[in-house]
Amino acid sequence: MASQPQDQTMQVAAEWWARLREPGAGDDVAEQWLAWTSEDERHLQAFEQVSALAEQLGTLDQVSRQSLAKEFVRPVSAQRRWLPLAAAASIAAVMLGGAVYIGWTQHAAGITAQVYQSGIAQNRDFTLPDGTKVALGADSTLSVKYGSGERDVEVRNGEAYFEVVHDSRRPFVVMVGDVTVRDIGTAFDVRRTGERVMVAVTQGRVAIADRHANAGQHNSLEATAGQRVSYDPDASSMTVDIVTPAQATAWRSNRLEFIDEPLGVVVANLNRYAGKPLHVADPNLNALIYTGTIRTDAIDSWIEALPQVFPLQVSREAGGVVLSDARHVQR
Amino acid sequence: MSAVTLSVHVSDIERLFREQNRALIAFLQCRLNSLSDAQEVAQEAYLRMLTMDNREEVDSLRSYLFKVAGNLAIDRLRKRKVRSEFAVVQSQDEQVDEHSPDHHAVAVEQVAGVRRALKELPAKAAQAFVMHVIEGRDFSHVAQTMKLSERMVRYHVAHALAHCRARVDEKEVP
Structure with a gap:
Protein backbone atom coordinates (compact mmCIF):
# COMPACT_ATOMS: atom_id res chain seq x y z
CA MET A 1 0.00 0.00 0.00
CA ALA A 2 1.15 3.53 -0.76
CA SER A 3 2.45 5.60 2.12
CA GLN A 4 -0.24 6.76 4.49
CA PRO A 5 -0.84 10.48 4.83
CA GLN A 6 0.64 11.81 8.04
CA ASP A 7 -1.62 12.16 11.06
CA GLN A 8 -1.45 15.92 10.71
CA THR A 9 -2.74 15.75 7.13
CA MET A 10 -5.47 13.38 8.20
CA GLN A 11 -6.52 15.81 10.91
CA VAL A 12 -6.71 18.70 8.43
CA ALA A 13 -8.59 16.51 5.94
CA ALA A 14 -11.14 15.64 8.62
CA GLU A 15 -11.55 19.33 9.47
CA TRP A 16 -12.27 20.06 5.81
CA TRP A 17 -14.71 17.19 5.71
CA ALA A 18 -16.65 18.65 8.65
CA ARG A 19 -16.54 22.16 7.18
CA LEU A 20 -17.83 21.09 3.78
CA ARG A 21 -20.71 19.18 5.36
CA GLU A 22 -22.11 22.26 6.95
CA PRO A 23 -25.41 23.00 5.20
CA GLY A 24 -24.51 26.70 4.98
CA ALA A 25 -21.05 26.12 3.48
CA GLY A 26 -20.89 28.42 0.46
CA ASP A 27 -19.00 28.45 -2.82
CA ASP A 28 -16.05 30.19 -1.21
CA VAL A 29 -15.55 27.27 1.17
CA ALA A 30 -15.47 24.92 -1.81
CA GLU A 31 -12.93 27.19 -3.48
CA GLN A 32 -10.69 27.22 -0.41
CA TRP A 33 -10.99 23.47 -0.17
CA LEU A 34 -9.99 23.11 -3.85
CA ALA A 35 -6.96 25.29 -3.22
CA TRP A 36 -5.98 23.03 -0.33
CA THR A 37 -6.38 19.84 -2.41
CA SER A 38 -4.18 21.22 -5.16
CA GLU A 39 -1.33 22.03 -2.76
CA ASP A 40 -0.31 18.39 -2.37
CA GLU A 41 -1.79 15.24 -3.87
CA ARG A 42 -1.76 13.56 -0.46
CA HIS A 43 -4.34 16.08 0.69
CA LEU A 44 -7.03 14.76 -1.60
CA GLN A 45 -6.02 11.20 -0.81
CA ALA A 46 -6.44 11.83 2.93
CA PHE A 47 -9.74 13.56 2.30
CA GLU A 48 -11.02 10.57 0.31
CA GLN A 49 -10.02 8.25 3.14
CA VAL A 50 -11.91 10.14 5.83
CA SER A 51 -14.93 10.50 3.51
CA ALA A 52 -14.96 6.79 2.80
CA LEU A 53 -14.80 5.91 6.50
CA ALA A 54 -17.60 8.35 7.29
CA GLU A 55 -19.74 6.76 4.59
CA GLN A 56 -19.10 3.24 5.91
CA LEU A 57 -19.96 4.30 9.44
CA GLY A 58 -23.01 6.25 8.31
CA THR A 59 -24.52 3.12 6.79
CA LEU A 60 -24.07 0.65 9.63
CA ASP A 61 -26.91 -1.69 10.49
CA GLN A 62 -29.44 -0.54 13.03
CA VAL A 63 -28.20 -2.74 15.84
CA SER A 64 -24.61 -1.45 15.60
CA ARG A 65 -25.84 2.13 15.37
CA GLN A 66 -27.99 1.74 18.44
CA SER A 67 -25.27 0.04 20.45
CA LEU A 68 -22.74 2.80 19.68
CA ALA A 69 -25.29 5.48 20.46
CA LYS A 70 -26.11 3.78 23.73
CA GLU A 71 -22.46 3.66 24.73
CA PHE A 72 -21.30 7.12 23.68
CA VAL A 73 -24.29 9.43 23.52
CA ARG A 74 -24.88 10.74 27.01
CA PRO A 75 -26.94 13.75 27.93
CA VAL A 76 -24.72 16.69 28.77
CA SER A 77 -27.32 18.06 31.14
CA ALA A 78 -27.00 14.93 33.28
CA GLN A 79 -23.25 15.47 33.67
CA ARG A 80 -23.83 19.06 34.65
CA ARG A 81 -26.50 18.19 37.12
CA TRP A 82 -24.39 15.51 38.70
CA LEU A 83 -23.45 17.48 41.80
CA PRO A 84 -26.92 18.67 42.81
CA LEU A 85 -28.19 15.15 42.12
CA ALA A 86 -25.60 13.63 44.43
CA ALA A 87 -26.60 16.11 47.09
CA ALA A 88 -30.23 15.19 46.59
CA ALA A 89 -29.45 11.47 46.79
CA SER A 90 -29.41 11.37 50.56
CA ILE A 91 -32.88 12.88 50.68
CA ALA A 92 -34.10 10.48 47.98
CA ALA A 93 -32.75 7.54 49.96
CA VAL A 94 -34.79 8.56 52.97
CA MET A 95 -37.91 8.95 50.89
CA LEU A 96 -37.48 5.61 49.11
CA GLY A 97 -38.93 3.68 52.00
CA GLY A 98 -42.17 5.54 51.51
CA ALA A 99 -41.96 5.53 47.74
CA VAL A 100 -42.31 1.78 47.52
CA TYR A 101 -45.41 1.17 49.48
CA ILE A 102 -46.03 -2.47 50.13
CA GLY A 103 -49.50 -3.12 51.41
CA TRP A 104 -51.59 -6.17 52.03
CA THR A 105 -55.18 -6.54 51.01
CA GLN A 106 -57.39 -9.34 52.28
CA HIS A 107 -59.24 -11.29 49.63
CA ALA A 108 -62.28 -13.52 49.87
CA ALA A 109 -60.45 -16.76 49.17
CA GLY A 110 -57.97 -16.04 51.90
CA ILE A 111 -55.26 -15.16 49.43
CA THR A 112 -53.56 -11.87 50.06
CA ALA A 113 -52.56 -9.43 47.35
CA GLN A 114 -49.32 -7.57 47.71
CA VAL A 115 -49.18 -4.08 46.29
CA TYR A 116 -46.04 -2.49 44.94
CA GLN A 117 -45.89 1.18 44.14
CA SER A 118 -43.10 3.44 42.90
CA GLY A 119 -42.72 7.20 43.15
CA ILE A 120 -42.31 9.71 40.36
CA ALA A 121 -38.98 9.37 38.55
CA GLN A 122 -38.14 6.14 40.42
CA ASN A 123 -37.71 2.78 38.73
CA ARG A 124 -37.63 -0.20 41.10
CA ASP A 125 -36.34 -3.75 40.62
CA PHE A 126 -37.48 -6.63 42.81
CA THR A 127 -38.01 -10.38 42.76
CA LEU A 128 -41.32 -12.09 43.47
CA PRO A 129 -41.55 -15.17 45.71
CA ASP A 130 -41.43 -17.59 42.73
CA GLY A 131 -38.19 -16.00 41.44
CA THR A 132 -39.88 -13.94 38.73
CA LYS A 133 -38.00 -10.69 38.29
CA VAL A 134 -39.89 -7.44 38.04
CA ALA A 135 -38.65 -4.00 37.01
CA LEU A 136 -41.28 -1.46 37.93
CA GLY A 137 -41.29 1.87 36.07
CA ALA A 138 -41.75 5.21 37.78
CA ASP A 139 -45.14 6.18 39.22
CA SER A 140 -46.50 2.68 38.67
CA THR A 141 -48.66 0.35 40.72
CA LEU A 142 -48.53 -3.41 40.67
CA SER A 143 -50.71 -5.82 42.60
CA VAL A 144 -49.55 -9.42 43.00
CA LYS A 145 -51.77 -12.28 44.08
CA TYR A 146 -50.27 -15.76 44.08
CA GLY A 147 -52.76 -18.59 44.48
CA SER A 148 -52.08 -22.32 44.26
CA GLY A 149 -53.41 -22.62 40.71
CA GLU A 150 -52.43 -19.29 39.20
CA ARG A 151 -50.09 -16.37 39.67
CA ASP A 152 -52.11 -13.19 39.09
CA VAL A 153 -50.49 -9.83 38.64
CA GLU A 154 -52.26 -6.60 37.86
CA VAL A 155 -50.58 -3.52 36.39
CA ARG A 156 -52.93 -0.82 37.64
CA ASN A 157 -51.01 2.00 36.06
CA GLY A 158 -47.60 2.72 34.63
CA GLU A 159 -45.12 0.20 33.30
CA ALA A 160 -43.48 -3.04 34.35
CA TYR A 161 -41.06 -5.52 32.82
CA PHE A 162 -41.27 -9.19 33.79
CA GLU A 163 -38.77 -12.02 33.48
CA VAL A 164 -41.04 -14.88 34.32
CA VAL A 165 -40.03 -18.18 35.88
CA HIS A 166 -42.22 -20.45 33.83
CA ASP A 167 -44.44 -23.02 35.53
CA SER A 168 -47.07 -24.62 33.31
CA ARG A 169 -49.04 -25.90 36.30
CA ARG A 170 -49.25 -22.41 37.73
CA PRO A 171 -49.57 -19.94 34.86
CA PHE A 172 -48.36 -16.38 35.22
CA VAL A 173 -51.11 -13.99 34.16
CA VAL A 174 -50.84 -10.21 33.96
CA MET A 175 -54.04 -8.18 33.91
CA VAL A 176 -53.70 -4.72 32.52
CA GLY A 177 -56.75 -2.62 31.68
CA ASP A 178 -58.99 -4.67 29.43
CA VAL A 179 -56.22 -7.05 28.50
CA THR A 180 -54.73 -10.20 29.96
CA VAL A 181 -51.25 -11.38 29.12
CA ARG A 182 -50.47 -15.04 29.75
CA ASP A 183 -46.84 -16.11 29.80
CA ILE A 184 -45.61 -19.04 27.73
CA GLY A 185 -41.96 -18.96 28.95
CA THR A 186 -41.17 -15.36 28.63
CA ALA A 187 -39.81 -11.91 29.33
CA PHE A 188 -42.09 -9.03 28.42
CA ASP A 189 -42.88 -5.39 29.09
CA VAL A 190 -46.36 -4.11 29.92
CA ARG A 191 -47.43 -0.50 29.95
CA ARG A 192 -50.78 1.00 30.84
CA THR A 193 -51.57 4.60 29.94
CA GLY A 194 -55.15 5.35 30.93
CA GLU A 195 -57.05 2.57 29.16
CA ARG A 196 -54.43 2.08 26.48
CA VAL A 197 -52.22 -0.96 26.87
CA MET A 198 -48.94 -1.86 25.23
CA VAL A 199 -47.24 -5.24 25.55
CA ALA A 200 -43.73 -5.76 24.16
CA VAL A 201 -42.28 -9.26 24.16
CA THR A 202 -38.50 -9.47 24.51
CA GLN A 203 -38.16 -13.24 24.85
CA GLY A 204 -40.38 -16.28 24.34
CA ARG A 205 -44.13 -15.96 23.73
CA VAL A 206 -47.25 -14.63 25.40
CA ALA A 207 -50.96 -15.01 24.76
CA ILE A 208 -52.84 -11.72 24.88
CA ALA A 209 -56.61 -11.49 25.19
CA ASP A 210 -59.27 -8.82 25.48
CA ARG A 211 -61.13 -9.67 28.67
CA HIS A 212 -64.26 -7.85 27.64
CA ALA A 213 -64.61 -9.35 24.20
CA ASN A 214 -68.02 -10.96 23.70
CA ALA A 215 -68.14 -14.72 23.68
CA GLY A 216 -68.69 -14.75 19.93
CA GLN A 217 -65.81 -12.55 18.90
CA HIS A 218 -62.22 -13.62 19.24
CA ASN A 219 -59.95 -10.85 20.23
CA SER A 220 -56.85 -12.68 21.33
CA LEU A 221 -53.51 -13.43 19.81
CA GLU A 222 -50.06 -14.80 20.49
CA ALA A 223 -47.08 -12.51 20.33
CA THR A 224 -43.45 -13.60 20.13
CA ALA A 225 -40.13 -11.95 20.93
CA GLY A 226 -39.61 -8.75 18.97
CA GLN A 227 -43.32 -8.00 18.67
CA ARG A 228 -45.28 -5.23 20.26
CA VAL A 229 -49.04 -5.36 20.73
CA SER A 230 -50.99 -2.17 21.29
CA TYR A 231 -54.54 -2.20 22.56
CA ASP A 232 -56.70 0.83 21.90
CA PRO A 233 -59.93 0.86 23.96
CA ASP A 234 -61.66 3.23 21.54
CA ALA A 235 -61.25 0.83 18.66
CA SER A 236 -61.27 -2.18 21.00
CA SER A 237 -58.60 -3.56 18.72
CA MET A 238 -55.08 -4.85 18.99
CA THR A 239 -52.35 -3.98 16.54
CA VAL A 240 -49.03 -5.76 16.24
CA ASP A 241 -45.75 -4.23 15.15
CA ILE A 242 -42.05 -4.65 15.72
CA VAL A 243 -39.89 -3.61 18.66
CA THR A 244 -36.36 -4.56 19.69
CA PRO A 245 -35.78 -5.75 23.27
CA ALA A 246 -33.48 -2.74 23.75
CA GLN A 247 -36.28 -0.38 22.74
CA ALA A 248 -38.88 -2.12 24.87
CA THR A 249 -36.79 -1.86 28.03
CA ALA A 250 -34.98 1.41 27.29
CA TRP A 251 -36.84 3.01 30.19
CA ARG A 252 -34.79 0.86 32.54
CA SER A 253 -31.75 2.84 31.34
CA ASN A 254 -33.56 6.15 31.75
CA ARG A 255 -34.62 6.50 28.12
CA LEU A 256 -38.27 6.50 27.13
CA GLU A 257 -38.66 5.22 23.59
CA PHE A 258 -41.81 5.91 21.62
CA ILE A 259 -42.65 4.51 18.22
CA ASP A 260 -45.62 6.09 16.46
CA GLU A 261 -47.47 6.95 19.65
CA PRO A 262 -49.97 9.76 20.25
CA LEU A 263 -48.53 12.79 22.02
CA GLY A 264 -51.13 12.36 24.77
CA VAL A 265 -49.68 8.92 25.58
CA VAL A 266 -46.13 10.28 25.42
CA VAL A 267 -46.97 13.11 27.83
CA ALA A 268 -48.75 10.79 30.28
CA ASN A 269 -45.73 8.49 30.42
CA LEU A 270 -43.28 11.37 30.61
CA ASN A 271 -45.18 12.67 33.62
CA ARG A 272 -44.27 9.51 35.48
CA TYR A 273 -40.68 10.77 35.30
CA ALA A 274 -41.03 14.55 35.20
CA GLY A 275 -40.34 16.71 38.23
CA LYS A 276 -42.91 19.20 37.03
CA PRO A 277 -45.99 17.82 35.31
CA LEU A 278 -46.67 18.51 31.66
CA HIS A 279 -50.22 19.52 30.70
CA VAL A 280 -51.76 19.52 27.25
CA ALA A 281 -54.09 22.50 27.03
CA ASP A 282 -55.58 21.78 23.60
CA PRO A 283 -56.89 18.22 23.25
CA ASN A 284 -56.26 18.14 19.49
CA LEU A 285 -52.52 18.06 20.30
CA ASN A 286 -52.95 14.67 21.98
CA ALA A 287 -53.48 13.01 18.63
CA LEU A 288 -50.18 14.15 17.10
CA ILE A 289 -47.98 11.13 16.46
CA TYR A 290 -44.51 11.04 17.96
CA THR A 291 -41.52 8.77 17.39
CA GLY A 292 -38.32 9.29 19.33
CA THR A 293 -36.31 8.91 22.48
CA ILE A 294 -36.63 11.04 25.58
CA ARG A 295 -34.00 10.93 28.29
CA THR A 296 -35.61 11.11 31.67
CA ASP A 297 -32.72 13.23 32.92
CA ALA A 298 -33.10 15.70 30.06
CA ILE A 299 -36.85 16.13 29.87
CA ASP A 300 -36.57 19.93 29.88
CA SER A 301 -34.45 20.06 26.76
CA TRP A 302 -36.87 17.72 25.02
CA ILE A 303 -39.76 20.02 25.91
CA GLU A 304 -37.83 23.03 24.63
CA ALA A 305 -37.28 21.35 21.29
CA LEU A 306 -40.95 20.33 20.89
CA PRO A 307 -42.10 23.48 19.04
CA GLN A 308 -39.62 22.59 16.29
CA VAL A 309 -41.37 19.30 15.73
CA PHE A 310 -45.01 20.12 16.39
CA PRO A 311 -47.17 23.22 15.92
CA LEU A 312 -47.37 23.95 19.60
CA GLN A 313 -46.17 26.44 22.13
CA VAL A 314 -44.53 25.76 25.48
CA SER A 315 -45.23 27.93 28.48
CA ARG A 316 -43.89 27.43 31.97
CA GLU A 317 -46.35 28.07 34.75
CA ALA A 318 -46.33 27.59 38.48
CA GLY A 319 -48.11 24.24 38.34
CA GLY A 320 -45.94 22.85 35.56
CA VAL A 321 -45.38 23.12 31.83
CA VAL A 322 -48.29 23.78 29.48
CA LEU A 323 -48.40 22.77 25.83
CA SER A 324 -50.87 24.71 23.74
CA ASP A 325 -51.78 24.80 20.08
CA ALA A 326 -49.56 27.43 18.43
CA ARG A 327 -52.44 28.49 16.17
CA HIS A 328 -54.66 29.26 19.14
CA VAL A 329 -51.98 31.24 20.88
CA GLN A 330 -51.37 33.44 17.88
CA ARG A 331 -55.05 34.39 17.87
CA MET B 1 -23.05 28.69 -30.01
CA SER B 2 -21.51 28.13 -33.42
CA ALA B 3 -20.13 24.75 -34.37
CA VAL B 4 -16.58 25.92 -33.65
CA THR B 5 -17.26 27.41 -30.21
CA LEU B 6 -19.38 24.37 -29.35
CA SER B 7 -16.53 22.00 -30.07
CA VAL B 8 -14.20 24.24 -28.04
CA HIS B 9 -16.69 24.13 -25.19
CA VAL B 10 -16.95 20.35 -25.34
CA SER B 11 -13.19 19.96 -25.16
CA ASP B 12 -13.09 22.44 -22.24
CA ILE B 13 -15.55 20.27 -20.36
CA GLU B 14 -13.58 17.15 -21.22
CA ARG B 15 -10.47 18.74 -19.76
CA LEU B 16 -12.42 19.82 -16.70
CA PHE B 17 -13.52 16.22 -16.26
CA ARG B 18 -9.96 14.87 -16.54
CA GLU B 19 -8.49 17.40 -14.14
CA GLN B 20 -11.28 17.82 -11.61
CA ASN B 21 -13.32 14.65 -11.57
CA ARG B 22 -11.54 13.07 -8.64
CA ALA B 23 -11.92 16.21 -6.51
CA LEU B 24 -15.55 16.61 -7.59
CA ILE B 25 -16.40 13.05 -6.60
CA ALA B 26 -14.65 13.52 -3.24
CA PHE B 27 -16.49 16.80 -2.69
CA LEU B 28 -19.86 15.18 -3.46
CA GLN B 29 -19.15 12.03 -1.45
CA CYS B 30 -18.49 14.24 1.56
CA ARG B 31 -21.71 16.17 1.03
CA LEU B 32 -23.88 13.13 0.30
CA ASN B 33 -22.11 10.49 2.39
CA SER B 34 -22.54 8.11 -0.53
CA LEU B 35 -20.05 7.38 -3.30
CA SER B 36 -22.68 6.04 -5.69
CA ASP B 37 -24.89 9.10 -5.21
CA ALA B 38 -21.79 11.26 -5.71
CA GLN B 39 -21.09 9.59 -9.05
CA GLU B 40 -24.65 10.07 -10.24
CA VAL B 41 -24.75 13.72 -9.23
CA ALA B 42 -21.35 14.37 -10.86
CA GLN B 43 -22.62 12.92 -14.12
CA GLU B 44 -25.62 15.18 -14.02
CA ALA B 45 -23.41 18.17 -13.28
CA TYR B 46 -21.26 17.51 -16.38
CA LEU B 47 -24.41 17.17 -18.45
CA ARG B 48 -25.56 20.59 -17.20
CA MET B 49 -22.13 21.97 -18.06
CA LEU B 50 -22.31 20.63 -21.62
CA THR B 51 -25.73 22.16 -22.20
CA MET B 52 -25.13 25.45 -20.39
CA ASP B 53 -26.22 28.50 -22.37
CA ASN B 54 -24.46 31.21 -20.36
CA ARG B 55 -20.84 30.28 -21.10
CA GLU B 56 -19.94 33.94 -21.69
CA GLU B 57 -21.04 34.92 -18.15
CA VAL B 58 -18.93 32.28 -16.45
CA ASP B 59 -15.36 33.22 -15.50
CA SER B 60 -14.15 29.97 -14.06
CA LEU B 61 -15.58 26.73 -15.38
CA ARG B 62 -14.22 24.89 -12.37
CA SER B 63 -16.01 27.15 -9.87
CA TYR B 64 -19.17 26.85 -11.88
CA LEU B 65 -18.93 23.05 -11.97
CA PHE B 66 -18.63 22.87 -8.17
CA LYS B 67 -21.47 25.32 -7.75
CA VAL B 68 -23.80 23.34 -10.03
CA ALA B 69 -22.78 20.08 -8.36
CA GLY B 70 -23.25 21.59 -4.89
CA ASN B 71 -26.78 22.68 -5.75
CA LEU B 72 -27.63 19.29 -7.21
CA ALA B 73 -26.34 17.71 -3.99
CA ILE B 74 -28.61 19.94 -1.90
CA ASP B 75 -31.59 18.89 -4.06
CA ARG B 76 -30.70 15.27 -3.57
CA LEU B 77 -30.42 15.63 0.20
CA ARG B 78 -33.85 17.25 0.25
CA LYS B 79 -35.37 14.41 -1.76
CA ARG B 80 -33.69 11.92 0.54
CA LYS B 81 -35.32 13.59 3.53
CA VAL B 82 -38.75 13.21 1.94
CA ARG B 83 -38.01 9.61 1.03
CA SER B 84 -36.91 8.76 4.56
CA GLU B 85 -40.47 9.34 5.70
CA PHE B 86 -41.36 6.22 3.76
CA ALA B 87 -38.28 4.41 4.97
CA VAL B 88 -40.18 2.32 7.50
CA VAL B 89 -42.21 0.78 4.70
CA GLN B 90 -39.29 0.35 2.35
CA SER B 91 -36.55 -0.63 4.75
CA GLN B 92 -37.13 -4.34 4.35
CA ASP B 93 -36.53 -4.16 0.60
CA GLU B 94 -33.65 -1.72 0.70
CA GLN B 95 -31.55 -3.21 3.40
Missing part, protein backbone atom coordinates in the same frame (compact mmCIF):
# COMPACT_ATOMS: atom_id res chain seq x y z
CA VAL B 96 -31.36 -6.76 2.20
CA ASP B 97 -27.58 -6.63 1.83
CA GLU B 98 -27.25 -5.69 5.49
CA HIS B 99 -28.22 -9.20 6.40
CA SER B 100 -25.72 -10.96 4.17
CA PRO B 101 -23.09 -12.71 6.31
CA ASP B 102 -20.18 -10.88 4.61
CA HIS B 103 -21.56 -7.45 5.24
CA HIS B 104 -22.30 -8.41 8.80
CA ALA B 105 -18.77 -9.70 9.47
CA VAL B 106 -17.23 -6.48 8.16
CA ALA B 107 -19.62 -4.42 10.24
CA VAL B 108 -18.91 -6.29 13.46
CA GLU B 109 -15.15 -5.94 12.98
CA GLN B 110 -15.50 -2.30 12.08
CA VAL B 111 -17.79 -1.46 14.97
CA ALA B 112 -15.39 -3.10 17.42
CA GLY B 113 -12.47 -1.06 16.02
CA VAL B 114 -14.40 2.18 16.09
CA ARG B 115 -15.60 1.49 19.61
CA ARG B 116 -12.00 1.00 20.77
CA ALA B 117 -10.89 4.18 18.98
CA LEU B 118 -13.76 6.23 20.44
CA LYS B 119 -12.95 5.06 23.95
CA GLU B 120 -9.55 6.72 23.62
CA LEU B 121 -11.17 10.10 22.96
CA PRO B 122 -12.74 12.70 25.24
CA ALA B 123 -16.41 11.84 25.87
CA LYS B 124 -17.66 14.91 24.04
CA ALA B 125 -15.69 14.12 20.89
CA ALA B 126 -17.01 10.55 20.89
CA GLN B 127 -20.59 11.68 21.45
CA ALA B 128 -20.50 14.37 18.73
CA PHE B 129 -18.99 11.84 16.32
CA VAL B 130 -21.56 9.13 17.01
CA MET B 131 -24.45 11.57 16.74
CA HIS B 132 -23.31 13.13 13.47
CA VAL B 133 -21.50 10.38 11.58
CA ILE B 134 -23.25 7.26 12.84
CA GLU B 135 -26.72 8.50 13.68
CA GLY B 136 -26.73 11.07 10.86
CA ARG B 137 -27.84 14.06 12.94
CA ASP B 138 -27.19 17.59 11.65
CA PHE B 139 -24.51 19.68 13.33
CA SER B 140 -27.23 22.04 14.57
CA HIS B 141 -29.11 19.19 16.23
CA VAL B 142 -25.92 17.87 17.89
CA ALA B 143 -25.01 21.37 19.05
CA GLN B 144 -28.41 21.83 20.62
CA THR B 145 -28.39 18.48 22.36
CA MET B 146 -24.86 18.87 23.68
CA LYS B 147 -25.25 22.57 24.44
CA LEU B 148 -22.16 23.41 22.38
CA SER B 149 -21.57 25.78 19.50
CA GLU B 150 -21.74 24.26 16.01
CA ARG B 151 -18.09 25.18 15.58
CA MET B 152 -17.15 23.07 18.62
CA VAL B 153 -19.26 20.19 17.34
CA ARG B 154 -17.44 20.36 13.99
CA TYR B 155 -14.14 20.40 15.81
CA HIS B 156 -15.02 17.34 17.90
CA VAL B 157 -16.38 15.42 14.91
CA ALA B 158 -13.28 16.16 12.81
CA HIS B 159 -10.95 15.19 15.62
CA ALA B 160 -12.75 11.90 16.22
CA LEU B 161 -12.98 11.10 12.51
CA ALA B 162 -9.24 11.61 12.01
CA HIS B 163 -8.53 9.48 15.06
CA CYS B 164 -10.79 6.62 13.91
CA ARG B 165 -9.30 6.73 10.42
CA ALA B 166 -5.77 6.50 11.83
CA ARG B 167 -6.71 3.56 14.08
CA VAL B 168 -8.44 1.68 11.28
CA ASP B 169 -5.41 2.20 9.02
CA GLU B 170 -3.04 0.89 11.69
CA LYS B 171 -4.96 -2.36 11.62
CA GLU B 172 -4.90 -2.62 7.84
CA VAL B 173 -1.12 -2.09 7.64
CA PRO B 174 0.40 -4.37 10.27
